Amino acid sequence: MASSPETLHDRLGELSDLGAAGALVGWDRETVMPPGGAEGHGEILATLERLAHERLADPGLGRLLEAATQAGGQDAAIARVVRRDHDRATRIPAELTAEIARTTAAALPAWMEARRDADFARFRPHLERQVELARAVAACFPEAAHPYDALLEDYEPGATTAQLRTVFAQLEAGLVPLVEAIAARPAPAPLPGPFPEAAQRVLALEVAAAMGFDAEHWRMDDAVHPFASSITPSDVRVTSRWDEQDLSGLLAVMHEVGHGLYEAGVDPALARTTLGSGVSMGIHESQSRLWENQVGRSLPFWRHWHPRARELFPSLAGLSAEDLHRALNVVHPTLIRVEADEATYSLHVILRFELEVALVEGTLAVADLPAAWNDRMRELLGIEVPDDAHGCLQDVHWAHGSIGYFPTYALGNVVAAQLWEAARRDLPGLDDALAAGDCAPLLGWLREHVHRHGRLLDPPDLVERAAGGPLDPAPLLAYLEDKYGALYGLPR
Amino acid sequence: MASSPETLHDRLGELSDLGAAGALVGWDRETVMPPGGAEGHGEILATLERLAHERLADPGLGRLLEAATQAGGQDAAIARVVRRDHDRATRIPAELTAEIARTTAAALPAWMEARRDADFARFRPHLERQVELARAVAACFPEAAHPYDALLEDYEPGATTAQLRTVFAQLEAGLVPLVEAIAARPAPAPLPGPFPEAAQRVLALEVAAAMGFDAEHWRMDDAVHPFASSITPSDVRVTSRWDEQDLSGLLAVMHEVGHGLYEAGVDPALARTTLGSGVSMGIHESQSRLWENQVGRSLPFWRHWHPRARELFPSLAGLSAEDLHRALNVVHPTLIRVEADEATYSLHVILRFELEVALVEGTLAVADLPAAWNDRMRELLGIEVPDDAHGCLQDVHWAHGSIGYFPTYALGNVVAAQLWEAARRDLPGLDDALAAGDCAPLLGWLREHVHRHGRLLDPPDLVERAAGGPLDPAPLLAYLEDKYGALYGLPR
Numbered sequence: 001m002a003s004s005p006e007t008l009h010d011r012l013g014e015l016s017d018l019g020a021a022g023a024l025v026g027w028d029r030e031t032v033m034p035p036g037g038a039e040g041h042g043e044i045l046a047t048l049e050r051l052a053h054e055r056l057a058d059p060g061l062g063r064l065l066e067a068a069t070q071a072g073g074q075d076a077a078i079a080r081v082v083r084r085d086h087d088r089a090t091r092i093p094a095e096l097t098a099e100i101a102r103t104t105a106a107a108l109p110a111w112m113e114a115r116r117d118a119d120f121a122r123f124r125p126h127l128e129r130q131v132e133l134a135r136a137v138a139a140c141f142p143e144a145a146h147p148y149d150a151l152l153e154d155y156e157p158g159a160t161t162a163q164l165r166t167v168f169a170q171l172e173a174g175l176v177p178l179v180e181a182i183a184a185r186p187a188p189a190p191l192p193g194p195f196p197e198a199a200q201r202v203l204a205l206e207v208a209a210a211m212g213f214d215a216e217h218w219r220m221d222d223a224v225h226p227f228a229s230s231i232t233p234s235d236v237r238v239t240s241r242w243d244e245q246d247l248s249g250l251l252a253v254m255h256e257v258g259h260g261l262y263e264a265g266v267d268p269a270l271a272r273t274t275l276g277s278g279v280s281m282g283i284h285e286s287q288s289r290l291w292e293n294q295v296g297r298s299l300p301f302w303r304h305w306h307p308r309a310r311e312l313f314p315s316l317a318g319l320s321a322e323d324l325h326r327a328l329n330v331v332h333p334t335l336i337r338v339e340a341d342e343a344t345y346s347l348h349v350i351l352r353f354e355l356e357v358a359l360v361e362g363t364l365a366v367a368d369l370p371a372a373w374n375d376r377m378r379e380l381l382g383i384e385v386p387d388d389a390h391g392c393l394q395d396v397h398w399a400h401g402s403i404g405y406f407p408t409y410a411l412g413n414v415v416a417a418q419l420w421e422a423a424r425r426d427l428p429g430l431d432d433a434l435a436a437g438d439c440a441p442l443l444g445w446l447r448e449h450v451h452r453h454g455r456l457l458d459p460p461d462l463v464e465r466a467a468g469g470p471l472d473p474a475p476l477l478a479y480l481e482d483k484y485g486a487l488y489g490l491p492r
Numbered sequence: 493m494a495s496s497p498e499t500l501h502d503r504l505g506e507l508s509d510l511g512a513a514g515a516l517v518g519w520d521r522e523t524v525m526p527p528g529g530a531e532g533h534g535e536i537l538a539t540l541e542r543l544a545h546e547r548l549a550d551p552g553l554g555r556l557l558e559a560a561t562q563a564g565g566q567d568a569a570i571a572r573v574v575r576r577d578h579d580r581a582t583r584i585p586a587e588l589t590a591e592i593a594r595t596t597a598a599a600l601p602a603w604m605e606a607r608r609d610a611d612f613a614r615f616r617p618h619l620e621r622q623v624e625l626a627r628a629v630a631a632c633f634p635e636a637a638h639p640y641d642a643l644l645e646d647y648e649p650g651a652t653t654a655q656l657r658t659v660f661a662q663l664e665a666g667l668v669p670l671v672e673a674i675a676a677r678p679a680p681a682p683l684p685g686p687f688p689e690a691a692q693r694v695l696a697l698e699v700a701a702a703m704g705f706d707a708e709h710w711r712m713d714d715a716v717h718p719f720a721s722s723i724t725p726s727d728v729r730v731t732s733r734w735d736e737q738d739l740s741g742l743l744a745v746m747h748e749v750g751h752g753l754y755e756a757g758v759d760p761a762l763a764r765t766t767l768g769s770g771v772s773m774g775i776h777e778s779q780s781r782l783w784e785n786q787v788g789r790s791l792p793f794w795r796h797w798h799p800r801a802r803e804l805f806p807s808l809a810g811l812s813a814e815d816l817h818r819a820l821n822v823v824h825p826t827l828i829r830v831e832a833d834e835a836t837y838s839l840h841v842i843l844r845f846e847l848e849v850a851l852v853e854g855t856l857a858v859a860d861l862p863a864a865w866n867d868r869m870r871e872l873l874g875i876e877v878p879d880d881a882h883g884c885l886q887d888v889h890w891a892h893g894s895i896g897y898f899p900t901y902a903l904g905n906v907v908a909a910q911l912w913e914a915a916r917r918d919l920p921g922l923d924d925a926l927a928a929g930d931c932a933p934l935l936g937w938l939r940e941h942v943h944r945h946g947r948l949l950d951p952p953d954l955v956e957r958a959a960g961g962p963l964d965p966a967p968l969l970a971y972l973e974d975k976y977g978a979l980y981g982l983p984r
Contacts, residue, residue, distance in 0.1 A: 039726065043764065051510075216528045232531075
């Protein structure tokens with residue numbers, strides 16, 4: 001090969017650019033690509049990922065990281081994080097990565113057919129292979145206290161199986177009785193529709209603008225599965241989909257803009273260092289969830305926005321902010337994770353976490369997964385799974401080989417509540433600001449305590465500094481108990 | 493660096509994917525990118541280009557090309573073309589390429605200001621540097637018969653300065669009296685507008701669909717400067733802009749779809765070999781020009797489309813196909829190349845070619861360029877240049893360091909007419925087909941004789957085989973004399 005860039009920053013700039021190119025190809029595929037482009041986009045993405053992996057694993061990068069660590073200062077702090085990426089790229093053999101890619105390519109269509117026909121047997125051998133490969137990845141890190149820790153590291157640096165077990169046990173202990181108590185109360189009426197797509201778009205763009213979306217640096221498009229993607233911190237793209245029966249499109253936009261604000265708010269000094277993005281899936285999800293739930297499903301928020309909503313949706317005539325707030329906070333156990341409400345969502349995640357850990361440990365066989373799933377659904381949410389399409393076949397993650405991802409969804413809920421509690425402590429006027437349509441104080445707080453750090457602080461360190469303590473499910477439980485206690489008139 | 497792909501096809505696949513990623517980033521920049529993304533997109537593109545250059549110049553690729561050449565067969569044919577790219581990448585020093593990029597980065601804003609203020613002095617030092625660097629590039633190829641030949645090679649493999657001088661002299665000898673004769677006749681009335689943008693879009697998409705645009709593999713967007721870009725042969729993107737005073741938006745779409753059909757029509761066996769695209773700028777321009785002019789400005793085409801145009805544009809009520817045809821073929825010498833009609837366009841190009849050659853030879857100093865430009869405009873088109881913004885500052889190419897590009901525009905006109913003559917010979921029913929709205933016979937002929945070859949045949953070889961003879965301006969002159977002779981009632 002011809003000469004590689006000589007300095008650490010040139011190397012990291014190159015890696016960042018490859019990542020940004022991949023992000024753009026991925027965004028394009030989900031939004032504007034003509035369908036015929038799918039195969040080509042797949043090949044482009046594979047090549048960009050291979051090149052990035054090659055560069056990341058390069059021994060020359062290792063030497064530059066060593067030198068930066070010796071030299072100290074900001075570059076040493078950057079090198080600490082990149083070193084971890086480099087070690088990971090070095091320790092997982094290229095052949096194993098390639099085998100996971102091949103397995104995934106076969107598993108995805110098999111999973112789609114299996115889900116369509118509620119036929120777990122069709123997916124079973126593919127999942128067995130993915131679990132086997134996940135264990136092979138874990139085996140590359142024999143120093144891990146638990147093999148699942150090595151998988152978690154990809155999505156949530158610093159998280160451990162032991163810690164998650166503790167946190168999730170506390171969460172389960174609080175959530176199960178809360179959901180049961182709510183289920184015993186009469187359900188509020190849903191919002192009267194319709195909510196025409198065009199009017200939802202108008203409202204969503206106005207809300208997004210109030211949050212911090214600006215047309216100079218952002219864009220919004222439609223996608224089958226809403227997502228956010230920042231090509232660079234100055235080019236942030238969110239997507240949504242629209243259901244005319246409810247306001248889920250608006251809340252999806254708030255969720256995705258929450259992700260986007262995180263990426264847009266990273267310290268510009270971290271641009272093109274590979275540290276200029278969110279630090280983990282869990283912290284990312286804390287940002288999207290906080291805007292979607294703590295803000296978008298709050299009464300102060302709707303005090304400001306309900307006149308505008310009534311202007312745009314004639315079906316809301318006569319409804320108060322309180323009515324809107326109540327209707328957007330219906331709690332109802334469901335079979336499907338992505339349709340779950342704020343109170344039940346984490347229970348879906350806890351179930352998946354437990355099953356994943358057992359699969360990786362080898363204490364649960366893939367063949368026994370459907371029964372184990374259905375049993376836990378009964379225990380956690382009190383509902384019966386009619387078939388595997390509505391049970392263990394519902395999510396794409398396992399077909400994708402993404403084992404270790406699920407817990408980050410619940411971590412996002414936990415951390416969002418911790419941050420929300422801290423922000424309310426620091427900003428006594430926060431409710432009044434939101435009720436006046438002013439999101440700037442909250443955004444400023446999140447920028448200062450979360451966004452600007454990019455990947456420079458590991459998640460445990462970030463939570464400790466921003467929330468004033470370690471990962472803790474108590475604020476989430478207190479927030480949900482307060483909110484639903486008031487809404488459903490539960491005994492305290 | 494870690495291991496590179498082992499086989500020639502893997503290497504070429506990687507190079508193709510890097511090119512496709514760059515094409516997508518470039519398309520995004522001109523169509524959907526939020527303005528704040530410009531700097532990041534520039535960095536991504538620079539990295540992708542640097543990586544592609546590094547891979548192209550790699551000695552390992554040289555060895556694989558050598559082996560493929562020895563082995564013979566289709567791979568040897570592919571290796572012949574790639575070898576030329578490899579040699580070029582190897583012979584131009586990386587430092588010279590970087591210096592051209594730096595010079596261009598400074599020259600572009602200086603050119604914009606100079607053009608805005610019609611102040612050539614501000615651009616002069618930048619152009620002097622670009623000419624110097626172009627001569628340095630040419631000096632890397634001392635075997636070239638003329639230094640300008642080495643520059644042409646980037647845009648039009650196989651073309652020579654000597655040949656272009658001959659062809660352009662013949663063209664000038666035919667075009668100047670033709671344009672003079674037309675100018676002596678009364679000008680036809682322009683089309684009565686307005687042509688609302690929405691209706692132009694409808695017509696343009698219907699015409700594009702008749703040409704071969706299908707939504708499964710193509711998309712159409714707006715852009716400030718219309719262009720076509722194929723990410724892969726299955727993902728082709730065209731752009732247009734709209735002027736409600738005329739039908740230029742429709743003709744721009746036909747032009748860009750002409751480019752797109754070329755890329756979409758390459759033999760799939762050449763996909764991901766770096767040969768799966770158009771062979772030169774001149775041959776590419778022959779495809780766009782043929783659809784725009786020989787088809788889109790022809791009477792048979794309008795026989796089919798004029799009822800639909802009258803439906804969409806009430807201002808055309810009462811106009812016949814002949815009226816439309818006449819109004820779309822007004823000839824009028826203009827100062828600005830991009831506004832030039834079919835008869836005068838090549839004269840603008842001949843002027844630029846001559847001046848570029850003189851600059852590279854050193855027989856014209858940059859300081860004397862404005863006067864030389866203005867003199868030739870008077871001789872070729874009989875018009876006075878009021879200031880340099882309407883003269884030698886009008887085009888971006890020289891600020892861009894793209895010296896050797898201009899002649900390909902006129903080559904496109906020449907080759908389009910040669911292909912058109914050959915296609916009409918082979919397809920006696922071509923006019924009737926077009927008059928019935930059927931573009932398939934023409935597209936089939938172009939696929940067979942031009943598109944499918946991709947970069948496998950060099951332009952001279954392709955023209956020889958497709959048109960039955962070498963590059964020849966006679967068919968273009970005969971076509972223009974026939975067309976305008978009839979339209980303007982010129983003496984034969």
